[in-house]
Amino acid sequence: MASASTAIQMTPSSILVLNTTVPFLPTACHLLFSSTLLQNYRRTMSASEIQESSDVRIAHTLHTKEEEFVHKRRETVFQALQNLKIPCSKNEVPHIALLGSGGGQRAMVALLGSLVQLYEEDLLDCILYLSGVSGSTWCMASLYQEPDWSTKLETVKDKIIERLSGPQVSWGEARTKLKEYHYGKDFFSLTDVWAVMAVITFVKEIDECKLSEQWDHLSKDPFPIYTVVDKQCKQHEDVCVDPWFEITPHEAGYSLSGAFVETSSFGCQFDKGHKIKDQPEMDMLYLQSLCGSCLADGDEIHKFLWDKISEFLHRSSHSEMKNEDPKTPPVDKCHQALMDLADMNLCVLNDQDPSHLDQSLRTTLDDLDGYQLGFPTENMNPADKQAVKHLVNQHTKNVSNHLSRYSSMPDIQILTHIFKCMTSWIWGRHYNFLHNMKDEAVPAALQEGETRDYEDSGLLNNSPYFSVLREERHIDLIISLDFSDGDPFMTVKKAAEMSKKLNLSFPEVNIPSEDVDNPKDFYVFKGKNAPTVIHIPLFNVVNCGGEIDYWRNKYRIVQDPYSAEKIIDLMKVAGKNISNNREKIKEQIQAIIG
Structure with a gap:
């Protein structure tokens, strides 16, 4: 085990800061801060000397409950x-x-298939932490609904x-x-829309449980860690900041x-x-959306x-949209205008003529209140796709x-808000x-701005x-399952x-080089004073034979929800990566103990 914990702690009455000002250094990637910064941000302090803050905790220690x-x-x-006959003392x-x-x-x-097989092979109880990104967090959220699921x-x-195929x-x-x-909070974004229009489609439920209520320290399951990145930090190429x-x-x-801040206070x-x-x-539905909004920078999303959005509008009848004020124009006109606007965006993204x-939108808006601004289709150059997308984006914002x-x-207010978020x-x-903290223990870029x-x-x-x-x-x-x-x-x-930097x-x-297109099912990477890393690609020459591309195409990331048959087949393929390598995993556990 590593040496004693190190920490910098902020209390409500005072802030401990470093005596040395740490400059920001340029970097060529979205990365982070250098080893010097990491070392300078740490100050030796025993756990008993740390006073817990009721608001923000600045410390290189674990939360006491963890x-x-x-x-x-x-x-x-x-x-x-002991059950696996792997010699090990308690320390x-x-x-x-x-x-x-x-x-x-x-x-x-x-x-899910990998965890089930770890359970079958008596290896699951060897796991201390379970950490996920994106779609893996959807599985985690489902599992941790059940106390002591492992x-x-x-x-x-x-x-x-049963639920996923239902x-x-x-x-x-x-x-x-x-x-x-x-209406329930200060900020509404596409993450809320993604939760309701995408995540629900795949997880088939509205999980309103809160993460801080879902767990106590006596749980028999691995400790869950959900991960996202700070978008502003990710985009900083000229300063060293921490996006993780x-x-x-x-x-x-x-x-x-x-x-850190208490999970129940995140967002306050x-x-x-x-x-x-x-x-x-x-709630857990929103958390799954926050973690699982990948492709958020691309045309596909x-x-x-x-x-x-178009499907939502077309499936919502006009009668469902209430008009509270009789003095306002008919709600069906606003509804029709928004449907046309959404479909226009789809046409442009699919390289079709909008x-x-x-014309339908112009007519609807004219009937509604005489609004005359239309999309300048006569000036549109289909060959310049970026210019066309910019035009329709601006037009969507104006309407x-x-x-x-x-x-x-x-x-209508919610829908127009969604359009503006788009x-x-x-x-x-x-x-x-971290707004306005002015604490040298944290990169200055993280303390800027009221929002992140x-x-x-x-x-x-x-x-x-x-x-x-x-x-x-x-x-x-580290056992890394790559999907x-x-x-x-x-x-x-x-x-x-990134670790080297x-x-x-x-x-x-x-x-x-020959493994890049034809990966095997088990790789081990070791280094001095570094954790051992086991890397397991989902589809490989062992569990898929010569049909890796077939399996990748069968289980594309963006497609309709899987049937029960497809779910069971994929779980079996993933499970083979564990069952086929049970003894190798045990060997690596034994090696790190030695």
Whole structure:
């Protein structure tokens, strides 16, 4: 195990700061801060000297409740190792983290299959932490609904399969949830829309449980870590900042900077380290959307969302949209205008001519209140796709701003707000709990601005390595399950590259060139004073034979929800990666103990 914990702690009455000002250094990537910064942000201090803050915690230590959990879970791990006939004393119990990558519903189902097989092979109780990105967090959210799910996984698995292959949530329930998100808090973004129009489609439920209520330190399951990235930090190429953000049952915050707030307070308004305005705690549906909004920078997600918005509008009858004020124009005119506007966006994204929709929209707006502004189709150059997209985006913003004047129509108000979020591309907006702190223990860029935007970690690295590379978690073995598209080694290679820039302990990663297109099912990377990393690509030459491409195409990340048959087949394929390598996993556990 590593040395004693180190910390910098802010209390309500005072802030401890470093005597040395740490400059920001340029970097060529979206990365972070250098090893010098990481070392300078730490100050040796025993756990007994740390005073817990009621608002913001600046510390390179674990939350006290997580420490309590780790102490108890180590007993479970010790017993599991005894059952596996792996020699180990109680003070040698290894810290093992299981990582689930992103990959939409493919990741959700494949992680479930992997965990079920770990359970069957008596390996699940060896896991201390379970950390996920994107689709893997959808699986985690389903599992942790059940207290002590890891002790009864066969039963829990059957319930999850039944739900995932069952009927969709009704449109009425979805509309009600959308209204709750819109009117229930200060910030409404595309993350709320994605939760109701996309996540529900795949998870087939509205999970309103709160993460902080779902867990206590006596739980018999691995400790869950949900991960996202700070969008502003990710986009900083000229300064060193920390984009890695984790959300656990106890606290949420920046993994490497060591800046945290209680999970129940994440989203509340803060100033100078003190909470000044409450916001409702996010529910598990929203958390799954926050973690699982990958592709949030691409055309595919635009198409997907506009298609869902259009479907939502076409399936919502005019009679469902109430007109509270008889003096306002008919609600059906606003509704028709929004339908035409959504379909225009889809036409442009699909390289189709939107002229007929433009004419319908002009007529509707003229009948509504004489509004004359139309989409300048006569000036549109189909060959310049970016210019066309810019035009329709601006047109959408103008029409939405015009229709938002009808605030007495609640449904129209929500819809125009969604349209404006689409034009501004706002995801995961929350109050910044580090706002105005002026604390040298945290990168200055994180303390700027009243709000921060958070999005899917898959947009930076599609596996949650940096949540378990926190020094204070003392991880000895990482088992990385990779369910992502494209290069099956991208996540581990990128983690090694980023760790090197940060001077974090991580083994060298060298992949034989012939394995890139034909990966095997088990890789081990080791380094001096670094955690051992086991990397397992989902589809490989062992469990798929010569049909890797067939399986990748069969289980694409963006497609209709899987049937029960497809879910069971994918779980079996994922499970083979565990059953085929049971003895190899045991060997690596034994090696880290030795």
